[in-house]
Amino acid sequence: xxxxxxxxxxxxxxxxxxxxxxxxxxxxxxxxxxxxxxxxxxxxxxxxxxxxxxxxxxxxxxxxxxxxxxxxxxxxxxxxxxxxxxxxxxxxxxxxxxxxxxxxxxxxxxxxxxxxxxxxxxxxxxxxxxxxxxxxxxxxxxxxxxxxxxxxxxxxxxxxxxxxxxxxxxxxxxxxxxxxxxxxxxxxxxxxxxxxxxxxxxxxxxxxxxxxxxxxxxxxxxxxxxxxxxxxxxxxxxxxxxxxxxxxxxxxxxxxxxxxxxxxxxxxxxxx
Amino acid sequence: xxxxxxxxxxxxxxxxxxxxxxxxxxxxxxxxxxxxxxxxxxxxxxxxxxxxxxxxxxxxxxxxxxxxxxxxxxxxxxxxxxxxxxxxxxxxxxxxxxxxxxxxxxxxxxxxxxxxxxxxxxxxxxxxxxxxxxxxxxxxxxxxxxxxxxxxxxxxxxxxxxxxxxxxxxxxxxxxxxxxxxxxxxxxxxxxxxxxxxxxxxxxxxxxxxxxxxxxxxxxxxxxxxxxxxxxxxxxxxxxxxxxxxxxxxxxxxxxxxxxxxxxxxxxxxxxxxxxxxxxxxxxxxxxxxxxx
Amino acid sequence: xxxxxxxxxxxxxxxxxxxxxxxxxxxxxxxxxxxxxxxxxxxxxxxxxxxxxxxxxxxxxxxxxxxxxxxxxxxxxxxxxxxxxxxxxxxxxxxxxxxxxxxxxxxxxxxxxxxxxxxxxxxxxxxxxxxxxxxxxxxxxxxxxxxxxxxxxxxxxxxxxxxxxxxxxxxxxxxxxxxxxxxxxxxxxxxxxxxxxxxxxxxxxxxxxxxxxxxxxxxxxxxxxxxxxxxxxxxxxxxxxxxxxxxxxxxxxxxxxxxxxxxxxxxxxxxxxxxxxxxxxxxxxxxxxxxxxxxxxxxxxxxxxxxxxxxxxxxxxx
Ligand SMILES: Nc1ncnc2c1ncn2[C@@H]1O[C@H](COP(=O)(O)OP(=O)(O)O)[C@@H](O)[C@H]1O
Ligand SMILES: [Mg+2]
Numbered sequence: 072x073x074x075x076x077x078x079x080x081x082x083x084x085x086x087x088x089x090x091x092x093x094x095x096x097x098x099x100x101x102x103x104x105x106x107x108x109x110x111x112x113x114x115x116x117x118x119x120x121x122x123x124x125x126x127x128x129x130x131x132x133x134x135x136x137x138x139x140x141x142x143x144x145x146x147x148x149x150x151x152x153x154x155x156x157x158x159x160x161x162x163x164x165x166x167x168x169x170x171x172x173x174x175x176x177x178x179x180x181x182x183x184x185x186x187x188x189x190x191x192x193x194x195x196x197x198x199x200x201x202x203x204x205x206x207x208x209x210x211x212x213x214x215x216x217x218x219x220x221x222x223x224x225x226x227x228x229x230x231x232x233x234x235x236x237x238x239x240x241x242x243x244x245x246x247x248x249x250x251x252x253x254x255x256x257x258x259x260x261x262x263x264x265x266x267x268x269x270x271x272x273x274x275x276x277x278x279x280x281x282x283x284x285x286x287x288x289x290x291x292x293x294x295x296x297x298x299x300x301x302x303x304x305x306x307x308x309x310x311x312x313x314x315x316x317x318x319x320x321x322x323x324x325x326x327x328x329x330x331x332x333x334x335x336x337x338x339x340x341x342x343x
Numbered sequence: 344x345x346x347x348x349x350x351x352x353x354x355x356x357x358x359x360x361x362x363x364x365x366x367x368x369x370x371x372x373x374x375x376x377x378x379x380x381x382x383x384x385x386x387x388x389x390x391x392x393x394x395x396x397x398x399x400x401x402x403x404x405x406x407x408x409x410x411x412x413x414x415x416x417x418x419x420x421x422x423x424x425x426x427x428x429x430x431x432x433x434x435x436x437x438x439x440x441x442x443x444x445x446x447x448x449x450x451x452x453x454x455x456x457x458x459x460x461x462x463x464x465x466x467x468x469x470x471x472x473x474x475x476x477x478x479x480x481x482x483x484x485x486x487x488x489x490x491x492x493x494x495x496x497x498x499x500x501x502x503x504x505x506x507x508x509x510x511x512x513x514x515x516x517x518x519x520x521x522x523x524x525x526x527x528x529x530x531x532x533x534x535x536x537x538x539x540x541x542x543x544x545x546x547x548x549x550x551x552x553x554x555x556x557x558x559x560x561x562x563x564x565x566x567x568x569x570x571x572x573x574x575x576x577x578x579x580x581x582x583x584x585x586x587x588x589x590x591x592x593x594x595x596x597x598x599x600x601x602x603x604x605x606x607x608x609x610x611x612x613x614x615x616x617x618x619x620x621x622x623x624x625x626x627x628x629x630x631x632x633x634x635x636x
Numbered sequence: 637x638x639x640x641x642x643x644x645x646x647x648x649x650x651x652x653x654x655x656x657x658x659x660x661x662x663x664x665x666x667x668x669x670x671x672x673x674x675x676x677x678x679x680x681x682x683x684x685x686x687x688x689x690x691x692x693x694x695x696x697x698x699x700x701x702x703x704x705x706x707x708x709x710x711x712x713x714x715x716x717x718x719x720x721x722x723x724x725x726x727x728x729x730x731x732x733x734x735x736x737x738x739x740x741x742x743x744x745x746x747x748x749x750x751x752x753x754x755x756x757x758x759x760x761x762x763x764x765x766x767x768x769x770x771x772x773x774x775x776x777x778x779x780x781x782x783x784x785x786x787x788x789x790x791x792x793x794x795x796x797x798x799x800x801x802x803x804x805x806x807x808x809x810x811x812x813x814x815x816x817x818x819x820x821x822x823x824x825x826x827x828x829x830x831x832x833x834x835x836x837x838x839x840x841x842x843x844x845x846x847x848x849x850x851x852x853x854x855x856x857x858x859x860x861x862x863x864x865x866x867x868x869x870x871x872x873x874x875x876x877x878x879x880x881x882x883x884x885x886x887x888x889x890x891x892x893x894x895x896x897x898x899x900x901x902x903x904x905x906x907x908x909x910x911x912x913x914x915x916x917x918x919x920x921x922x923x924x925x926x927x928x929x930x931x932x933x934x935x936x937x938x939x940x941x942x943x944x945x946x947x948x949x950x951x952x953x954x
Pocket of ligand 2: 130131132
C-alpha cells in the first residue's frame with residue numbers, strides 16, 4: 072500500500088538475536104508528518120552507542136521509538152521493524168510494560184518522583200512484584216551503588232528525592248532504572264541540564280555500567296560522545312526536513328575518518 | 344535464547360495487574376457516564392416538558408388565573424422582573440467591581456490591602472447565595488427607602504449585585520493582568536498620567552476579557568433563586584415600580600413547581616426552558632466576545 | 637495653540653504639578669473603593685449578627701442542641717437543620733468525590749480520543765451553569781420518581797440497617813444528597829482536573845517507562861502528587877453543598893424531625909431559611925432564622941478558608 076513497501080523489497084529481516092537492538096528501515100511519523108526515514112541501526116550488546124546530530128534531526132524521536140514510549144506522549148507512529156534481541160518490539164503480541172521493563176530510559180531533565188529517595192528506587196520493583204523488605208533494601212542499595220549515589224544518600228534514604236541536587240537527581244533516575252535490571256538503557260541527553268562536574272560523574276558511571284548493560288545515549292556534546300561511546304551514529308535532516316541516519320561506525324572511525332562528508336563537516340564544525 | 348525473550352516480551356501481565364487496569368478503566372468510564380446521564384436527563388426533560396408550552400403568549404401574557412382554560416397564559420412579567428433586577432445588579436456591581444480590580448492590578452498589586460481584597464472577594468464568592476439574600480433582607484427589605492418598606496425589586500437587585508461583585512472583581516483583575524507591562528510603560532513614557540494609561544490603554548485592551556467576566560457573572564445570577572425569595576418575593580402582575588414585590592423567572596419556577604395545577608407546572612417547565620436558554624446564550628456570548636479579538 | 641502647548645510643556649515642572657495630584661487622588665479613590673469592598677464582608681457579617689442577637693440572647697448555645705422549632709410557641713432549636721445539612725452534604729460527597737475524580741481522570745488522561753475528551757469536560761462543566769431551581773424541578777418530576785423504587789427496594793432488603801429503616805414517600809435526605817452531588821460535581825471535577833493536568837507529564841512518562849500501566853501510574857504518581865489539590869477541591873465542593881438551597885428544598889420533604897433513616901424526609905439550614913423567611917414576622921422568629929444564617933455563614937467561611945490553607949500549605953510539590 073505504502074510506496075516504500077514496493078521500493079524496499081525487504082522480506083522480514085532475519086531475527087538477529089545477538090544484537091541488543093536492531094532497526095531496519097524505520098520511518099517515524101507524528102500524525103502524518105514524517106520526521107525520520109529509513110533508519111537502519113544495529114546496537115551491539117555490552118557497548119555504548121552514541122547518537123549525535125543537529126538539533127531537530129529526530130534523535131529523541133528515534134530513541135523514544137526504541138522502547139515505545141513515544142506513542143504515550145504523542146501521536147507517534149512507526150513503519151519498519153525494530154528488534155530487541157531478535158524479537159520485533161512492534162509485534163501485536165508484545166506487552167508494553169514488559170518491554171519497557173527490559174529497556175529502561177533516562178530523560179533529559181532529571182524527573183524524580185515526588186517521594187522519598189528509597190521509594191523512587193523501589194518504584195519499578197514494586198510495580199512488578201511485592202518483594203520482602205530485606206530483598207527490597209538490597210535491591211535499592213545495589214542500584215544506588217551501581218549509580219554511584221549510595222555513599223551520598225545512604226543516610227537520607229527517607230528524604231524527599233526533590234531535595235537532591237540536579238546531578239544527584241539524575242543519578243537517582245539512573246538508579247531507578249537500574250533497580251529493575253533492564254537489558255538496555257536509553258539516555259536522552261542526560262547531562263544537558265547538569266554542570267560539568269555532575270556531567271563527569273555521569274560519564275564515569277556510564278563507563279562502569281557498560282559491562283553488564285547496553286547503553287544508547289543521545290548527546291549534543293561531541294567530546295562526550297568521543298569519550299564514552301564505542302560506536303557512534305550520526306543523524307541529520309535532509310532538505311525536506313526529514314531526519315536520516317547518515318552513517319554509523321566505531322566511534323574512533325567516526326571521529327577520525329568518517330566516510331561521509333556531512334559527518335566530517337558536522338564533527339569538524341562542532342569539534343574543531 | 345530467542346524463546347526466552349519471546350516469552351519475556353509477549354507474556355501477558357499477571358491477572359491481578361490486568362484486572363486492576365481494566366477494572367479501574369471500567370469504573371471511571373461508568374461513573375463519568377452517570378454524570379453525563381444526569382446532565383442529558385435534565386436537558387432532555389426541560390425540552391420535552393417545556394417546549395410544548397412555548398408559545399408567543401408566554402412572553403407577552405401574565406399567568407392566567409388557575410382554572411381558566413382558553414385564556415392566554417405566560418410569564419412576561421417574570422421575564423421583565425429577571426431582566427430588570429439583573430440589569431440593576433449589573434449597573435451596581437460592574438463599575439464598583441472594575442474599579443476594585445483596577446486597584447488590585449494597577450495600584451495595590453501584592454500589598455497588604457490588595458491581598459486582603461482578593462481574600463475577601465474569594466470568600467465572598469463562596470458565601471451561599473441564601474445568606475446574601477438574608478443580608479439583603481435585613482439591609483433593604485427591613486429598611487424604609489423612599490417611604491417604602493418591604494419586598495422590592497431594589498432589594499432583589501441589591502442581593503444579586505453582592506453576588507456579582509466578587510465574580511466581576513476577580514475575573515477583571517485576571518483580564519487586566521494579561522495586558523503586557525510594556526504597554527503601560529509605553530503609555531507612561533509618552534507622558535500619559537495614570538488615569539489615562541489605565542483607561543485608554545489597560546482597560547481598553549482588556550475590554551473583551553472584562554466583558555466575558557461580566558457576562559459570566561450575569562449568566563450566573565440570572566438563575567439565582569434563593570436571594571430573591573424573600574427580597575423581591577413574587578407578584579402576579581406587571582412591574583410598575585422598583586418598590587413593590589417583583590416577579591422573576593426563577594422564583595416563579597420554584598413557586599409553580601409544587602403547584603397542584605397542571606397548567607402552573609407546565610408554566611414552570613416552559614419558564615425553565617426560557618431561563619436556561621437565557622443563561623446558555625449569555626454563556627455562549629461570553630465565549631464569543633473573547634474569541635473574536 | 638500648538639505654540640502654547642509646547643511652551644506649557646517647557647514651563648511645566650517635572651516634580652509635583654497637577655498631574656501628580658491627579659494620579660494621587662485617582663489612587664486614593666480606588667483605594668477607598670477597594671476598602672469598601674473589604675468592608676462589605678464585615679458589613680454582611682455584622683448585619684446578620686445584629687439581627688440574630690435577640691435569638692442568641694434568648695437561646696444561646698442550647699439553640700444548637702435543641703430539637704424544638706415551634707413558630708407559635710416561639711421555641712427555636714437548630715439541631716434538625718444542622719443534622720440534615722450534615723447528612724445531605726455527607727451523602728453528596730460520598731457520590732460526588734468518586735465521580736468527580738473519575739471525570740477528572742477521564743478528561744485529563746488519554747483514555748479517550750481528544751475529540752471525545754474535550755467536549756466531555758465542557759459538558760460536565762455545563763452542569764454548573766444550570767440554575768439550581770431547574771435542577772430542583774427536574775428532581776421533583778424525574779429524580780424522585782426514578783429513585784422511589786430503588787428507595788423502596790433498599791428498605792425491603794436492608795430495612796434492618798437503621799439508615800434504611802423507614803419506608804419512603806419519595807422526597808428524602810437520600811434524594812437531596814444525590815441532587816447535591818450532581819450540583820457539586822462540576823466544582824470537584826474541574827478543579828481536580830486542573831490540578832492533575834499541572835502534574836508534569838515527565839513524571840507520567842517516567843513511571844510508565846519503568847513498566848507501570850497507566851492506572852498504576854495514576855495511583856502511584858498522579859493522585860499522590862495532586863492529593864492536596866484534590867482535597868482542596870473536595871472541601872470547596874463541601875462548601876457549595878452546605879449552602880445550596882433551592883434544589884435541596886424542592887426534594888428533601890421539609891420535615892422538622894430528626895430521623896436516622898436516609899429514606900425519611902428532613903430539612904437543611906438553607907432549605908428552612910428559604911421556606912420560612914418570606915413569612916417570618918415575629919422578631920424572635922426572624923432572629924432565630926438569622927442565627928441559622930449566621931451559623932451557615934460561619935461554616936462556609938471556615939470551610940473555604942480551610943480549603944485555601946490546605947492548598948497553600950500542603951500545596952503542590954512541583
Ligand atoms: N510530539 C511531537 N509532535 C510533532 N512533532 C514532533 C514531536 N516531537 C518532536 N517533533 C518534531 O520531530 C522532529 C524531531 O524532533 P526531536 O526528535 O525532538 O529532535 P532532536 O531530539 O534530534 O533534537 C522535529 O522537527 C520536531 O519538531
Ligand atoms: Mg532531543
